[in-house]
Amino acid sequence: MEKEFDGDCRCYYGVHCVLKTSWTDENPGRMFLGCPNYRDGGGCNYFDWIDPPISNRKKSTFFSLLRRNESSEVRQHRIENKLEFVEGEMHMLRADVDRLEVERQSLEENLRTL
Structure with missing residues (x-):
């Protein structure tokens, strides 16, 4: 500053x-x-x-709080990465569900014609 x-x-x-x-x-x-x-x-x-x-006590407290803040930021970043991964997995699963639904409808259509 x-x-x-x-x-x-x-x-x-x-x-x-x-x-x-x-x-x-x-x-x-x-x-x-x-x-x-x-x-x-x-x-x-x-x-x-x-x-x-x-004082040494204040320095120790300062660095302890700084480390705690940094570790919170690291945890937040890790959680954000997991969230992105899970959202990607959900997107792929939705695509699979859509594909399976089309396949189910096709099989039902084939079954009716038989």
Whole structure:
């Protein structure tokens, strides 16, 4: 996440800082101010944390919730794939039923003529 900071923070080049969120293992979800040109390689490396350090307990909880969310997404994807497979099977079975119905009608017609 990156957005312009509302305050009067400026980097070493005098450019308004941007508010960013860290997603590193050491500082997940922790916000900081930085030079807007950092990613372009032309930034001045200005950096200032907004949030206080994160306790190990909060980090553990954060990553546990992240894993739980990811596993839910994986389960949802697996269920969606199974649903597509079952729908395909149902389509093929309906086609078989239609074919068998036509064959049954043909056999009944032959039986009547005999």
